[in-house]
Amino acid sequence: MDKNAVNILVCDDDKEIVDAIEIYLSQDGYNIFKAYDGEKAIEIIDKENIHLLIIDIMMPKLDGIRATLKIREHSSIPIIMLSAKSEDSDKILGLNMGADDYITKPFNPLELQARVKSNLRRYTSLGAIGGAGKQVFQVGGLIVNDANKQVTVDGEFVKLTPIEYSILLLLIKNQGKVFSINEIYESIWNEEAIGADNTVAVHIRHIREKIEINPKEPRYVKVVWGVGYKIDAE
Numbered sequence: 678m679d680k681n682a683v684n685i686l687v688c689d690d691d692k693e694i695v696d697a698i699e700i701y702l703s704q705d706g707y708n709i710f711k712a713y714d715g716e717k718a719i720e721i722i723d724k725e726n727i728h729l730l731i732i733d734i735m736m737p738k739l740d741g742i743r744a745t746l747k748i749r750e751h752s753s754i755p756i757i758m759l760s761a762k763s764e765d766s767d768k769i770l771g772l773n774m775g776a777d778d779y780i781t782k783p784f785n786p787l788e789l790q791a792r793v794k795s796n797l798r799r800y801t802s803l804g805a806i807g808g809a810g811k812q813v814f815q816v817g818g819l820i821v822n823d824a825n826k827q828v829t830v831d832g833e834f835v836k837l838t839p840i841e842y843s844i845l846l847l848l849i850k851n852q853g854k855v856f857s858i859n860e861i862y863e864s865i866w867n868e869e870a871i872g873a874d875n876t877v878a879v880h881i882r883h884i885r886e887k888i889e890i891n892p893k894e895p896r897y898v899k900v901v902w903g904v905g906y907k908i909d910a911e
Contacts, residue, residue: 683797684726686710688718688741689733689759694782698731701786702793715739719747727754729797731789734760734771742774749775753838755796759784772879777840779876795867799839814849816911819888819897821849830888840865841884844877848898852910855901881906 685707687698692713699709710725712718716739718732730748734741745756757778758771768779778792812823818831823846828835837845843865848856856864858877863869885892897908 682708683728684708684710685729685731685793686712686718686721686725686727687731688712688715688736688744689731690714690736691733694733694759697786698789701790705790705794707793715741715744715747718744722748722752722754728800729755729757729793731757731759731793734758734767742770745771745774745776753836755800755839757792757796769875769879772876775838777838796839799843814846814852816849816852816897816908819849821846828888835887837884837887840880841887844880845884845888845898848906848908852908855905855907857905860905 683706685702687695687702687709688711689695689698690713695711695713699711702709710721710727712721714736715732718730719739721727722730732741732744736744739747741758741760745758748754748756755778756776757780758776759780759782760767760771761782771779777796780789780792814821814823820829822828826842828837828842828845844861847861847864858874861877881898882892885895885898888897889895898906899909900906
């Protein structure tokens with residue numbers, strides 16, 4: 678993906694924050710779209726080719742949580758949530774609604790830039806076609822084709838977010854190996870795992886809901902209590 682063609686939508690009812698984020702990210706060559714409520718954000722996403730959304734949780738008209746729910750009905754673009762609150766409950770709520778990442782205000786501009794680059798890298802990889810040959814990983818009816826970034830279960834296509842895909846690919850490429858929560862977090866997010874338990878657990882649950890017939894009795898993504906997660910070879 679040509680960086681000059683990357684469109685990022687920033688949505689926050691605080692115009693100063695939106696302007697500040699625009700300044701930070703414009704330095705990296707991104708094209709910035711701006712919105713000040715969830716309704717306008719959805720309108721822009723419907724009209725423009727947006728590659729990543731940064732959205733505040735608390736906003737008038739339509740808040741970030743409800744806007745994310747609506748966006749996830751038809752789009753898998755990376756979503757980074759902003760909030761002035763630092764409690765885990767707000768973070769988990771955002772992830773549960775479909776967000777990929779979370780930043781607490783006030784934030785470090787360098788952290789924001791790093792998270793944007795990381796999420797775009799995953800999204801670009803997920804959308805890529807081609808590469809050094811066909812790479813297919815299979816366990817039972819679950820097939821992950823890393824050449825075209827497609828996942829099928831019993832012949833049915835499954836739509837995953839970039840982070841969900843990255844976690845599933847990590848597990849299925851290393852069948853039988855147990856990954857701790859910290860190992861998963863550090864492998865996918867490329868940063869030290871501090872308080873990563875809930876973040877990883879939420880994404881694992883989303884993966885199970887999409888690929889398992891009965892998520893409570895998973896056939897594929899299994900937990901090893903006290904250790905981590907794995908996909909067994911068959």
